[in-house]
Amino acid sequence: MESTHPVRPDLPSEGCARWGEFAGHQQFHEPVRFALDHALAEHLQNIVHYSHATQVVLRFEVEPGCVRVTVTDDGTGFDPTQAPQVDTSTPIEARPIGGLGIHMMRRLTDELVYTRLPGMNRLEMVKKFGP
Amino acid sequence: MSISKQVNGDECEFMLPARVDGPTANQLEEEVLAAIRGGAKFILINLAASNFLCSAGIRVILQYHRQMKGKGGSLLVSRTSPEIDQVLELTGFRDQIVEKF
Numbered sequence: 001m002e003s004t005h006p007v008r009p010d011l012p013s014e015g016c017a018r019w020g021e022f023a024g025h026q027q028f029h030e031p032v033r034f035a036l037d038h039a040l041a042e043h044l045q046n047i048v049h050y051s052h053a054t055q056v057v058l059r060f061e062v063e064p065g066c067v068r069v070t071v072t073d074d075g076t077g078f079d080p081t082q083a084p085q086v087d088t089s090t091p092i093e094a095r096p097i098g099g100l101g102i103h104m105m106r107r108l109t110d111e112l113v114y115t116r117l118p119g120m121n122r123l124e125m126v127k128k129f130g131p
Numbered sequence: 132m133s134i135s136k137q138v139n140g141d142e143c144e145f146m147l148p149a150r151v152d153g154p155t156a157n158q159l160e161e162e163v164l165a166a167i168r169g170g171a172k173f174i175l176i177n178l179a180a181s182n183f184l185c186s187a188g189i190r191v192i193l194q195y196h197r198q199m200k201g202k203g204g205s206l207l208v209s210r211t212s213p214e215i216d217q218v219l220e221l222t223g224f225r226d227q228i229v230e231k232f
Contacts, residue, residue: 016152041183086222090223101185107221108221
C-alpha cells in the first residue's frame, strides 16, 4: 500500500493531516501514528523556516514490518541526519535552545535516511510496527 | 482552537489546545510575553487537553522557564498527558519543567 500527496510547502499542518488520514485508514497503532506525526511535523516545519521550497511531496508506504514516510522538497540542501547530537543530560540552564526538532525526529523514528538529488532533498523516515 | 487563560493576581495559567504546533507555539510566546509585561510572576502552562507538542512549543516553554526563574518567578508545565510526557521525556526536560505537587 502506498500513497503520494503533493502538499503546500508553507503549511505543515496539511502534510500532517494527510498522514493522519493515511494512518487512520491503515489502522496503525497509536505509537506509530504518534511518532510519525511528530517527526513529519518537525521536518515540515524546518522546510518552512529554512528550505525555501516551492514544492513538497509526501509518500507513505507500508512495507513488511514498518511504514516509510518520504518527504521530497525542492528547497535548499540540508541533511538533518548530520546535525549535531543533543545531550539531554545537560542541565536545563545550559541547554542550547535549537536542535530539539531533529533530536525528536531521531528519537521517534527507527531510521532516517537523507539523499540529496539534483535540486531536491529527500528524507525517508521509517517506523517499525513492533517494539 | 486557541489558547485561553486565567489570571489571579500575579499568577497566570494558560490552557493549551490539543495540538501545540508551530502557529500555536508562536501564539503561546505572544501570550506569555504579554503576561510577563502585565506583571505575572508565576505562569502555568496547562496541557491537560494537549496530545501533541512540537519542538517550537518546547522552545517557548524552555526559554521563558529560564527567564522567569532568573527573575525569581516560575513558568512550569502542568497536567501533562501520557503523550506529552513521552515528548518531554525524549527531550530530557520532563523532570525539570513539569509542576510537582
